[in-house]
Amino acid sequence: MTNNEIVLGIDIGGTTTAFGFVDRSGKRLATGIIPTESQQPAENLVARLQVEIARQRATLPPRLQLKGIGIGAPNANYRLGTVENPPNLNWGASTNLVELFQRLYPLPVAITNDANAAALGELYFGGARYMKDFIVITLGTGLGSGIVVNGELLYGASGFAGELGHTIVDPQGRQCACGKTGCLETYVSATGLCRTTLTLLAERLEPSPLRELNFQQITAKQVFLAARAGDPIAVAAFEETARILGMKLADAVAHTSPEAIFLTGGLANAGELLLTPTRRYLEEFLFSAYRGKVRLLLAEIPEGTSAILGAAALIWHELEKSSANPRSPQQDQSNLQG
Amino acid sequence: MTNNEIVLGIDIGGTTTAFGFVDRSGKRLATGIIPTESQQPAENLVARLQVEIARQRATLPPRLQLKGIGIGAPNANYRLGTVENPPNLNWGASTNLVELFQRLYPLPVAITNDANAAALGELYFGGARYMKDFIVITLGTGLGSGIVVNGELLYGASGFAGELGHTIVDPQGRQCACGKTGCLETYVSATGLCRTTLTLLAERLEPSPLRELNFQQITAKQVFLAARAGDPIAVAAFEETARILGMKLADAVAHTSPEAIFLTGGLANAGELLLTPTRRYLEEFLFSAYRGKVRLLLAEIPEGTSAILGAAALIWHELEKSSANPRSPQQDQSNLQG
Structure with missing residues (x-):
């Protein structure tokens, strides 16, 4: 990992969805927030996010390389990359959010639930x-x-x-x-x-x-x-x-x-x-x-930033697992898709 | 691992101590049992075990190589190799049983408690x-x-x-x-x-x-x-x-x-x-x-044999962790001593 590498952390909530570009030290370089519009399908949210993400990315130096995307969401299934029956979102039984993002971004994408993201945030940055x-x-x-x-x-x-x-x-x-x-x-x-x-x-x-x-x-x-x-x-x-x-x-x-x-x-x-x-x-x-x-x-990470930092930690963790142990059995544990 | 490799599984109880030579498939090739004599110090038990272990080993074909020793004991601390305040043994606050065995056997030795050994037995052979x-x-x-x-x-x-x-x-x-x-x-x-x-x-x-x-x-x-x-x-x-x-x-x-x-x-x-x-x-x-x-x-392993097989599984597991991942971070997990 070099100092030019960043990831995107996304926190999907019932009311708003926030995101941030985060470096390996846990510094947020640019952030954005949009309404989730919970009655719309997930595709709608992802399309609107893409616009806002591009806008924020344009504010960053071009030398910074985006290495992956981490997502924290309610009822997220890390293994499958899905969000299942989310209580505050009208998305139905199962939405493969990892796939939706990978159609737009040819990068490693991982998803987990809010509490797991908070734990990884504390592990990496707290x-x-x-x-x-x-x-x-x-x-x-x-x-x-x-x-x-x-x-x-x-x-x-x-x-x-x-x-x-x-x-x-x-x-x-x-x-x-x-x-x-x-x-x-x-x-x-x-x-x-x-x-x-x-x-x-x-x-x-x-x-x-x-x-x-x-x-x-x-x-x-x-x-x-x-x-x-x-x-x-x-x-x-x-x-x-x-x-x-x-x-x-x-x-x-x-x-x-x-x-x-x-x-x-x-x-x-x-x-x-x-x-x-x-x-x-x-x-x-x-x-x-x-x-x-x-x-x-x-927890050391303030509540307001823990969701984005946790989602960023999730994808940093996946990237480091796959680069540290390219042949070890631990790789089976990795959920990198892309 | 070849078919010529065996380990020794030892089950220390308050009344009797049983052991067996076990191959990688979970077959017990020779077994023995002696009184624990719970009022005596641990050194006494280990010395008497050595005699009986040698006697049983002599019944086995010389081509079989002993690769390690696994021990199941009450209040065993896997990390430290100790037995701490065992309820039915007059051994005091802490006895480093791994060290005691390694003075006699220049081999990998590991120890864990009874229930953990039962779990490893079920993982390997059950x-x-x-x-x-x-x-x-x-x-x-x-x-x-x-x-x-x-x-x-x-x-x-x-x-x-x-x-x-x-x-x-x-x-x-x-x-x-x-x-x-x-x-x-x-x-x-x-x-x-x-x-x-x-x-x-x-x-x-x-x-x-x-x-x-x-x-x-x-x-x-x-x-x-x-x-x-x-x-x-x-x-x-x-x-x-x-x-x-x-x-x-x-x-x-x-x-x-x-x-x-x-x-x-x-x-x-x-x-x-x-x-x-x-x-x-x-x-x-x-x-x-x-x-x-x-x-x-x-559990599939019969109660009578699970303690010896579990202790054997413990040491097979340690041997395989250290040979499979010689450079992986997982090695930190291993407790192989010797």
């Missing part, structure tokens, strides 16, 4: 730069996770490994949008924090400004502000969220034994209000062989 | 021969697990990944010998089945021959025989065991997404009495992306 085994947890509307083992994202037999948001906290517990009951993300996520707050408002009698908000109105931000101001209901809601997160992270450690777990996404902005009690519960629930050996940290 | 991602669960006095990802045992940052027996079923639940509360192995293991049976005898009123047995007397075998004869308490104990196992295996799938999960160890001898309800609960608790894609199977 707090996991010197780690081989770690987990990134994204705490937004739901709970996503990307698990890195031996420096490689864990995909498993299905290509969908690392869905910690759908591990079970309580088989008789809360309804999850996935159709199951008691999934972790119904308790630990921005939405989960609000559900816990409402439950506590029903169970307890302390006065609280949160009593003036209905189910539609309450947000994680409001619970955070109330907790910071000492509201006992909001404080208890964070404590309960931390207890469940700490318990399930202890389970995660008993599976893959990471060196660190990184939190990112909206709810992670609560910072020490969430981290401090979660660390305490994590240690309490950890099996003795792991105690004192797992760090719980905030 | 039902996982064509798999890259699977989990082996050993159901004995406790619950052990070996997780294989991309054809490699998962060790994680600590070297102790895959302790599913100490994931949490109920934070207010049963006391575990590890010092925690509500660990999976207090519910799902031979011992766990007996504890569940006693609880059900207290909760329910159906007549049962098991009412004549006290805590000391009841065994998993008796609960199995009673369940097979239709005893409602014993049937309910298996159902509850299967429910908890299915739920926690669904969590395990959400971490590493295996193609199959294999059960072995004493309690797995219950066969379909345990497998059928566990399969039902597993599917029920699985996240939709995994449903219908994970097989729950009995």
